[in-house]
Amino acid sequence: xxxxxxxxxxxxxxxxxxxxxxxxxxxxxxxxxLVAAKGYAGASLAAIAERAGITKAAxxxxxxxxxxxxxxxxxxxxxxxxxxxxxxxxxxGPEDGPAAYIRSMVGHLxxxxxxxxxxxxAMTHDEGDHDPAARWRPLAExxxxxGHARGASADGDARTTAIIIGGAIDAIVxxxxxxxxxDTAAAADLLVELLGRKLSP
Amino acid sequence: xxxxxxxxxxxxxxxxxxxxxxxxxxxxxxxxxLVAAKGYAGASLAAIAERAGITKAAxxxxxxxxxxxxxxxxxxxxxxxxxxxxxxxxxxGPEDGPAAYIRSMVGHLxxxxxxxxxxxxAMTHDEGDHDPAARWRPLAExxxxxGHARGASADGDARTTAIIIGGAIDAIVxxxxxxxxxDTAAAADLLVELLGRKLSP
DNA sequence: GTCTATACCACGATAGAC
DNA sequence: GTCTATCGTGGTATAGAC
Numbered sequence: 117x118x119x120x121x122x123x124x125x126x127x128x129x130x131x132x133x134x135x136x137x138x139x140x141x142x143x144x145x146x147x148x149x150l151v152a153a154k155g156y157a158g159a160s161l162a163a164i165a166e167r168a169g170i171t172k173a174a175x176x177x178x179x180x181x182x183x184x185x186x187x188x189x190x191x192x193x194x195x196x197x198x199x200x201x202x203x204x205x206x207x208x209g210p211e212d213g214p215a216a217y218i219r220s221m222v223g224h225l226x227x228x229x230x231x232x233x234x235x236x237x238a239m240t241h242d243e244g245d246h247d248p249a250a251r252w253r254p255l256a257e258x259x260x261x262x263g264h265a266r267g268a269s270a271d272g273d274a275r276t277t278a279i280i281i282g283g284a285i286d287a288i289v290x291x292x293x294x295x296x297x298x299d300t301a302a303a304a305d306l307l308v309e310l311l312g313r314k315l316s317p
Numbered sequence: 318x319x320x321x322x323x324x325x326x327x328x329x330x331x332x333x334x335x336x337x338x339x340x341x342x343x344x345x346x347x348x349x350x351l352v353a354a355k356g357y358a359g360a361s362l363a364a365i366a367e368r369a370g371i372t373k374a375a376x377x378x379x380x381x382x383x384x385x386x387x388x389x390x391x392x393x394x395x396x397x398x399x400x401x402x403x404x405x406x407x408x409x410g411p412e413d414g415p416a417a418y419i420r421s422m423v424g425h426l427x428x429x430x431x432x433x434x435x436x437x438x439a440m441t442h443d444e445g446d447h448d449p450a451a452r453w454r455p456l457a458e459x460x461x462x463x464g465h466a467r468g469a470s471a472d473g474d475a476r477t478t479a480i481i482i483g484g485a486i487d488a489i490v491x492x493x494x495x496x497x498x499x500d501t502a503a504a505a506d507l508l509v510e511l512l513g514r515k516l517s518p
Numbered sequence: 519g520t521c522t523a524t525a526c527c528a529c530g531a532t533a534g535a536c
Numbered sequence: 537g538t539c540t541a542t543c544g545t546g547g548t549a550t551a552g553a554c
């Protein structure tokens with residue numbers, strides 16, 4: 117029971133009017149600002165509506181639920197991150213994929229603290245737990261490829277290694293959120309070094 | 318303006334009635350169960366009260382706010398964790414402190430999944446951000462001591478190394494929460510190995 | 519000292535008027 | 537496309553029964 121027209125191509129994407137596009141973009145923008153400033157709980161529908169100059173009900177015309185607003189804002193921030201990381205990884209050779217992944221991800225999150233807070237809050241407060249494997253699988257594949265390229269003995273530890281790296285990145289970025297003077301670039305270098313010793317025994 | 322008598326020793330700790338002790342313990346117990354089963358949001362005051370067989374207001378007689386209930390449950394779970402880890406670390410030699418820290422912490426969290434969920438939810442949804450340094454400082458000191466004991470060149474990276482290890486532990490434990498078959502012991506071993514290569518170059 | 523009853527306000531969400 | 541009005545729920549405060 118779609119609340120809105122579908123495009124003629126029938127691809128499932130809704131046709132959006134110009135004002136609707138503008139509103140959605142605006143709502144996503146203020147939601148990112150609010151979540152970054154006051155956390156998930158602080159970003160109430162009333163607060164979002166007030167910053168956008170409309171009412172709660174009007175916000176819920178453009179998005180079905182508050183969770184949908186936050187999800188849209190999350191995906192907006194996330195797509196920027198994965199885009200930059202993917203570009204960096206592709207620019208690097210197969211041997212240096214994991215290092216490029218680590219450095220570009222830490223670098224991006226350092227450059228965009230509001231996006232960082234948004235992504236962390238969304239991951240954290242997400243009710244419907246999305247597949248955790250989505251987080252570590254891309255990195256695990258990079259690690260496997262890099263291991264082959266360096267002629268290391270094939271190990272079945274790619275999953276655990278990726279999980280460790282992912283958790284370490286989260287912790288480094290979180291630390292920078294609390295202490296803006298923390299040197300995340302050096303931390304990323306140390307993490308790359310640790311991984312390097314494992315990949316090139 | 319204390320709501321309750323203080324002990325004769327004047328040490329600031331309130332004297333608790335037998336029934337009060339029992340109620341607090343019961344409330345902490347049901348809160349841990351609820352948070353573990355349905356997350357922070359699912360553990361409403363009404364749900365806690367219902368499981369305990371009393372009313373919302375009765376819960377708020379024993380604790381000033383919902384946050385206080387959750388905090389008490391969190392501290393209960395946390396004290397068991399730090400107790401076990403501290404014992405394990407003291408039993409190990411100075412060289413093996415970090416390894417004992419990693420293995421005992423991962424092991425404890427594997428044995429007590431409900432406590433794990435409780436601790437993670439509390440860390441995650443905590444409004445008043447308590448000092449993040451409290452998380453990495455003890456491990457950083459173990460790392461420094463172990464580095465000296467092994468005669469490694471003194472490095473100023475203990476903080477970052479501890480942050481990385483802490484984040485990695487969180488990720489390993491979280492993964493086990495979603496996939497109960499995940500081999501956390503092997504993951505802890507890999508993490509120890511990674512650290513070992515750094516400490517003994 | 520322990521608890522129930524009750525009322526209050528903020529929040530997310532729905533229904534329907536304009 | 538946006539509004540007002542309203543509802544259910546959640547956390548909290550107070551009064552008072554026992």
